[in-house]
Amino acid sequence: MEASEGLLRGAVLHEALHSTGIYAAMYKDSTVHYAPLLSSIRFANKAQQAKITSVLDVGCATGFGVKALWSLKFTASGVDISPSAIQTAKERYVNKENSHPQCVLHNCFLNGNVARQIPFPTNSVDAILSAGLLEHVEARDVGRAIGELTRVARKYLFLQIASESNMPIMTQFRVPKRGNRTGNELVIRDYRARVGHPIETNLRPQLYWISAFEKFGFVLSRNIPLPGWQCCAFVLRRNVTASQRYLPRKLKMRASPGLHIG
Numbered sequence: 001m002e003a004s005e006g007l008l009r010g011a012v013l014h015e016a017l018h019s020t021g022i023y024a025a026m027y028k029d030s031t032v033h034y035a036p037l038l039s040s041i042r043f044a045n046k047a048q049q050a051k052i053t054s055v056l057d058v059g060c061a062t063g064f065g066v067k068a069l070w071s072l073k074f075t076a077s078g079v080d081i082s083p084s085a086i087q088t089a090k091e092r093y094v095n096k097e098n099s100h101p102q103c104v105l106h107n108c109f110l111n112g113n114v115a116r117q118i119p120f121p122t123n124s125v126d127a128i129l130s131a132g133l134l135e136h137v138e139a140r141d142v143g144r145a146i147g148e149l150t151r152v153a154r155k156y157l158f159l160q161i162a163s164e165s166n167m168p169i170m171t172q173f174r175v176p177k178r179g180n181r182t183g184n185e186l187v188i189r190d191y192r193a194r195v196g197h198p199i200e201t202n203l204r205p206q207l208y209w210i211s212a213f214e215k216f217g218f219v220l221s222r223n224i225p226l227p228g229w230q231c232c233a234f235v236l237r238r239n240v241t242a243s244q245r246y247l248p249r250k251l252k253m254r255a256s257p258g259l260h261i262g
Helices: 010-019 022-026 031-047 064-071 083-093 139-152 167-172 181-192 206-214 240-254
Strands: 054-058 075-080 109-111 125-131 153-160 218-223 233-238
Touching: 031 064, 031 125, 031 153, 031 233, 054 064, 064 075, 064 083, 064 125, 075 083, 083 109, 125 139, 139 153, 139 206, 153 218, 206 218, 206 233
Parallel strands: 054 075, 054 125, 075 109, 125 153
Antiparallel strands: 153 233, 218 233
């Protein structure tokens, strides 16, 4: 992939970050990002009457979260916008038959864009886990993305959404020595030279996201404690009494890609 003129954005940007190895080098220890969400899933599974057996990691990158969910005995699968990330996840964690006994509907890792369509049926999992995804969704696509998350999840959403930019990390990062021109251009030109353009396109406070999800029938269950430098993470549960009221809104949203919340 050649770096295009101007700033890389959207799916092209995230594919470049994965294919060049930049994301992998930045987040060598994914435990920092996933541990609070995984702990909350285990807690909810023990404390709530509604049992969680299946989880979908939306924005799964190279599959660390899905692997961790398997180790906790959940049925789990992952979806990511980057074909390179999905291919890496399959090579790392899926057997030759491309089917894992703990995968949702026997699909372990699938390429998909939350702002268009998550490639799983309606109500196909008990819960969705998503770490560091929604802050990258363009404001005009937030409604569609939330509609897709709430369409696929039957009971819960475990979300971590950044409210501050990772730009300081990106501007200081050194590209791995791989002889990859795209990677060097991506960092040196598009970040160091254009510091005013972070990869997060929709940085919002927690109340914005909670309000947005309420419009689709999911309400705040509890906040998830995070280290002081991170924000924010929380658990949302489906408001069963209001589910029918929100169904027409979700269907309308899916037919209207330009819907904007906030």
